[in-house]
Amino acid sequence: MTTASPSSIGPLETYTNKEGIKIVERFFELPLDYAQPDGKKIQVFARNYIPKSKAKTAEDEAKLPYLVYLQGGPGFEVPLPNTSGFVAEIHEQGYQTLCLDQRGTGLSTAVSPELLTSFKTDQEIADYLKHFRADSIVKDAEAIRKILLGHKEDPEDRKWSIMGQSFGGFCAINYLSFHSEGLREVFITGGLAPLGDHPDPVYKAVIKQVAKRNKIYYDKYPRDVKRVRDILSYLEQNEVSLPNGGRLTSSRWQQLGIDFGMSGGIDRVHQLVFRASNDLSLFGKLSYKLLQTVQEKQTYDGNPLYAILHEPIYCQGRAAEWSAARIVKQDKRFSWAHVKMLADTEPIYFYGEMIFPDMFDDYSNLRSLKGVAELLAKDSSWGPLYDKEQLARNEVKVNAVTYVVLLFT
Structure with missing residues (x-):
């Protein structure tokens, strides 16, 4: 042959x-x-x-x-x-x-x-x-x-x-x-x-750095504690659609924290929070411009491989099993369900560079791949x-x- x-x-x-x-x-x-x-x-x-x-x-x-x-x-x-x-x-x-x-x-x-x-x-x-x-x-x-x-x-x-x-x-x-x-x-x-066979150690280290960046963010913009809580409350109580049909949920808003890892990212997130808070004050809802800006900052719809393979790129002979979601769940500062029950002075933390199962519901172009993502998250047959x-x-x-x-x- x-x-x-x-x-x-x-x-x-x-x-x-x-x-x-x-x-x-x-x-x-x-x-x-x-x-x-x-x-x-x-x-x-x-x-x-x-x-x-x-x-x-x-x-x-x-x-x-x-x-x-x-x-x-x-x-x-x-x-x-x-x-x-x-x-x-x-x-x-x-x-x-x-x-x-x-x-x-x-x-x-x-x-x-x-x-x-x-x-x-x-x-x-x-x-x-x-x-x-x-x-x-x-x-x-x-x-x-x-x-x-x-x-x-x-x-x-x-x-x-x-x-x-x-x-x-x-x-x-x-x-x-x-x-x-x-x-x-x-x-x-x-x-x-890291040369390991699984992403868990990576996210255990990452979450500590993300928490530090959140602390710096809220120290610089203390009034954003209340603003972010109000935004997440609004998103929880309302079905908010983005221009391309995606959903803007509280979890998706927290994902904006990926910018904390970039130069000037803390200030950029503040400007989005400031704009959203102003929208809610003036109109009682989020403006099209704000929604368009959020959508443009989150590029997974156009690059679905990033979301699907972000955790499997670490795996050798083991399944990722939604590593980031499991690790983040251990820190209540990132849980809106937990923080919303606390005083208004308690901040809700933004996420970092992480992929979560609910993204395959919230991003319009990822929805058809939800079953695929689940299969790959459970796959342990990854080679060296x-x-x-x-x-x-x-x-x-x-x-x-x-x-x-x-x-x-």
């Missing part, structure tokens, strides 16, 4: 932007499941940036080493970036960059209702989505590397560098575990995976993501920077 090889698709489309960067749009046809290379195929897209200042001719371009950018997520595509800033610095150092829309995102056979209607059962969809974790993303990258560099005579010229941001860093460590022969060097930004022994033997140069939680505003 002849094994089908991964391949590029169609003629290349190129253009040059105002910074003098040649951009090449690349599509590849790759296996959904690398254990069955002759089986179902998916499309994977990558945008190639070549600095013309470093490559005047096609021969020069071929000599520029690749740096592959692996986006955070899971389940987010790479936006068309500004080729200034850190990207310009990468190019100045003599690299060409390749930005990968990870499988299931962007232009890479994106996971969406349009795609999933071809499946008959939730189990079929769940089985399909099990192929969208770091291990499969890395196999895509390796297949693309061989397509682009496999013809090089010098083995060192067949290697490339990678940069993993957040979840992209998880992918980078998977790459080092199982395919380090393809790597020249690795850069990791904010994505040092890391090889600690190989990582201990690693000889590939790795540079890593991580986030620092500054406990002030």
Whole structure:
């Protein structure tokens, strides 16, 4: 039997932007499941940036080493970036960059209702989505590397560098575990995976930091204690629909706390609270503008893989079992059912970067995936993501920077 090889698709489309960067749009046809290379195929897209200042001719371009950018997520595509800033610095150092829309995102056979209607059962969809974790993303990258560099005579010229941001860093460590022969060097930004087999330890640590950020928020904006309580009371007593048909519930409002982990996030959440409180005072309801703003800040409808796989990306041989929901339940400061019974001076805490089962009721584009999410949350058959022994033997140069939680505003 002849094994089908991964391949590029169609003629290349190129253009040059105002910074003098040649951009090449690349599509590849790759296996959904690398254990069955002759089986179902998916499309994977990558945008190639070549600095013309470093490559005047096609021969020069071929000599520029690749740096592959692996986006955070899971389940987010790479936006068309500004080729200034850190990207310009990468190019100045003599690299060409390749930005990968990870499988299931962007232009890479994106996971969406349009795609999933071809499946008959939730189990079929769940089985399909099990192929969208770091291990499969890395196999895509390796297949693309061989397509682009496999013809090089010098083995060192067949290697490339990678940069993993957040979840992209998880992918980078998977790459080092199982395919380090393809790597020249690795850069990791904010994505040092814990190397465990389950997300519970992660959320036990995260919830402590989220509580600290809530304390800072309410210390800075003490009048928001009453405002937030009033907003949640209103949401509990009223059926509030967002412009796209989603529901704005008390739980969904608490999810705005994910912004506490970003620079300026505390102030942005305050502005939403301030606006909502003003709406209730003036109109007795939340304005369309406020609802539109909340919807735009919560992007899970357009990137459902993030919600579906956010906990399974940690799992090796164990089921996630809605880890965040179980851990948060242990801290009553996050429970509106508990806090609403207390004095008006008691704050209700916002959540952090967490996924909950009720999101598959409240987000319009996640509702059809509720059964799928339940199946994946209970699935314990996840394969290995890391090889600690190989990582201990690693000889590939790795540079890593991580986030620092500054406990002030």
